[in-house]
Amino acid sequence: TSGIGAEVFAGEGVIGVAAREGVPIRIGHVSSDYRYGAALGLSALDAGLLAAPPRTIPMPGLGSPHSQIAVPVIVDGRVLGVLFAESEQIMRFWHEDEDALALVAAQLGLRIALLRQEEAAALAAAPPAAPSPQGVVTVRHYARDDSVFLDHDYLIKGVAGAILWRLLREHVETGRTEFCNRELRLDPALKLPDHAENLDARLVLLRRRLDEREVCIRIEKTGRGLFRLVTSRRIVLEEAGEGEADAVA
Structure with a gap:
């Protein structure tokens, strides 16, 4: 599937952790840095120690990624989204890649804030609806x-x-x-x-x-x-x- 409508819960995976903490997350070797924790999480779900969130649309992605990076998009102190990239190469993403994604996320956040201000101004400037004619x-x-x-x-x-x-x-x-x-x-x-x-x-x-x-x-x-x-x-x-x-x- 295209993955449109897929959800990632706070604290789930690289994307969820970046969203929950509001900071960039970069992993250069998924097999050693992340898969062990993911395996523990699956074991806890199987044992009934954690409640499994409902799944309707699977999250798209690589089958066996080795590098992942996630940068939150923050507007007015709130995380509205996460920019995410992954690769099959080990150590694919470096500080320069993180800085580049952070710049894109910052510009995206500014644009979202500007659009919200324009929408609020348009609503404030709109003339009140005329009352229905009587008689x-x-x-x-x-x-x-x-x-x-x-x-x-x-x-x-x-x-x-x-x-x-x-x-x-x-x-x-x-x-x-x-x-x-x-x-x-x-x-x-x-x-x-x-x-x-x-x-x-x-x-x-x-x-x-x-x-x-x-x-x-x-x-x-x-x-x-x-x-x-x-x-x-x-x-x-x-x-x-x-x-x-x-x-x-």
Whole structure:
């Protein structure tokens, strides 16, 4: 077998001792240095003096190795693994080999620690999951002046109304909540004036109107030129004059 999934218990063999003690182990003549102890261990198992650990997948390796070396991979004071090599040659591994494996183990440990930090940072930076929408609100849009109504209550019109309608349609159709100023500025359907400040002013007006009315739709600034659409109710979009909703989120 490939040996994938094989386990070595702490204190078992060269690998287990290196893991238990947290230090490199190098044996140059397995037959004289190690096999005697292994034979004693097998005798103790046969006599019932030791409990044999369960075996499901055998550990891969040479049938009759004469040299073995094991170097632990340590991260934050904990042994996470062991680098192991063996050879049929007697005295195959020397101090230089141990130093080389120790260097590899140290770099591997640093990389594991870095990956853990990156994962922790990513989890900390992830926005909290949005609560499930409660209830339904119908958003009506009148194309002639881009007026927007929530149910039967007027909310806003003009460029700000067109922006809100565009964001809500995108959200309903795709589930998207994260947006940027640039994509709005480049959208010809909004017919924005050439000045960039005009878009920023309309977004500020829209955000304030939503906050003042304390409705179920909000716009939150998330960065330079970035913002998030937040809805606390299920949205039904309806063009003025149409009897049925265009879409549902």
